[in-house]
Amino acid sequence: MSEEEFKAAVQEGNLKAAASIAQQLMKSPSLFEIAVIGESGSGKSSFVNAFRGLADDDIGAAKVGMVETTEWSIVYSHPEYSNVFLWDLPGIGTPNFQSVEHKRTDTYLSGYDFFLIVTATRFRKIHANLARKIQENAKKFYFVRSKVDQDLGAEKRKPNYSEARTLWQIRENCQAHLQKAGVNDPQVFLLSNWESNKYDFPLLKESLDKELRHAMLQKLLDISCWTLQEKKTAMQKTTWKPATLSGGPGAIPLPGLSLVADMAVLMDCMRDYCKDFGLNSDSLSALAEQVGKREEDLKAVIRSPLATEITIDLVLKLLEKCVGKGVTYLTYFAWSVPVVGSLFSGHVSFGTTVFMLDNFISDLAEDAQRVLVKALEGEEKKSKQHHQEINLSVMHEKKPQPIHLSWRQV
Template structure:
């Protein structure tokens, strides 16, 4: 059964992502966190490629992962000869937007060679990879692993059919299952390291015993990857949104500087100081509120995510709205122009005409520079606050999913099950 590629490959933002972006844009961090928490419970589009040589047990692994027997309707075809001739897609048993792709065996005519087919463009079509092998680690696996990491993608190395290895070892004296599994794992890790591939998880399993060895751990780890990918996507969205907001707000600092520089040009000692400080303090407090870094917003956010408000404030490096006082603003201005602020102020007051005009120009430039920096700091602080607020949500979302006690899906959606429209 064929499928419109747009059904699977449409990666435009969902409505929830747009709502999350809109909440960040207006500084409603509590709503942004609430949307993120909901999205973490059901990860968005995520495509997993199952790759390996012919006969490595890829299709059997896919069936075991989906909770299907090899002869169930909709199961991946398995056999003694190469049976996967096309890239075939299967929906995840728990998440409707997550798909497993069973690819033709590496080295077969349908896949050709790693060098020929594993290109940057090809790899970009998948979010995660499971490299499956039933034999010892070979150079073809090293080439594939390196290429995946070069493209900033992640993968797990799956050593399948360990039941056969254990069966063979049982005939030897002093047999130990734990020692045999440890030796297989260490061998895989050693070959990966020699190939220049580090920090990679290795899972040992048997598709005939999906409740034993590393199979449960693989599912749990992959579940964490899904949620982490969703969280990272949201944080990337917030980062770009805050950058756009920063740019827009920095355009408003010129208007504030005009107001600040005007009174500064009047040769009356003290007038510029009073006018500037009052206006700048109000302006800076408004910026804090715009980003959601005021007390009310932070309190609501802390309540939403179940964290202490003090912990959220601890990652903020710029002044809080309640801390914005005259002495603080003076320190920030002083930081922008150094010790010359005192001299320029005296110069403006002691030379009424020339000094005042010069002071007005300096006041404008200093105010713009200080406010631009302040806005930039607020954008970075907001990103840090959101990251802190959503810290640990992967685990909380997983616990929520487990509490629902959802059954494993043995069937698939009519328009998404056992679909093969993309040839490798």
């Protein structure tokens, strides 16, 4: 399965196939680069090893030591995903971190998709400044408080020792310092590099897995958005054909309007458009079965009419909504397509019909994107449970026309 296959399925209006491909792609995220950053001695390299399931002395493990051992940024593969990499960066404040490459912070940060800011003690202003810079670059990050096993070992000598209470105090202290330094809602994970099955290590892996899958989902939704916009533009270039047919011998005058149209031609055309975008009942039923959702829930996000809801009355109301706008549109159309435009320059019918169909196609493109968003919603959480909710937004291009022809408003 590939992103090109996903794009082709969206282009064909096969939303079931698109969802199926997306589900497979989410199991193997595309290129994603994670920067592990922190002060020298914070346990960055040991963290990278523990995350990858390696001991510090294993072959292929990151070099660790009592002094700064990471002189340059070194990349390591993710233990589960072939396209995901962890970058062990030189320690904050070391000469290598302050080299020419690292002084241009914006350019430097843009090279990574996600950040893990590691410290072995409390988080300080230097960490908060880095976090704010990451946020300014529209990137995400987690704070990792390593070596909590050492803190717990020291606390065990005290009377009334409680591991849960001690961990809570460490977490509260970290979050308080970060918030005081201006970091909003910091996510802090407490862990030991020597016990990767304890404390917050499992939750960190689970949360990062969710971030990877979410990033893949967002990428696919971006692809579907642009694919649908391209499809919309291509289809709008052909609306003059059904507009011409609707004004042919079978056309009838519409009561109260200075135009004529063949309702049967327009209804068949609009129903075909619904099918082309995968918004007919059969396609939606197949999609619902593929993603394990109710068909009614998918239909609930659709704002344009389904194929079965396209009636003479609805088409008439949409045309009524477009009268006047069609004249302006026809002027542009006659200029851009002079051969066809000149044939109808004296008829409001043609411009109105083209304008209505163009708006209908635009609405369908947005609806197809909404349906895909709804269908794939939560896919990144199916294999891993997490406490946070995902907020998916629909990307859509604003139409240049001055009105929006939502069928529920006519």
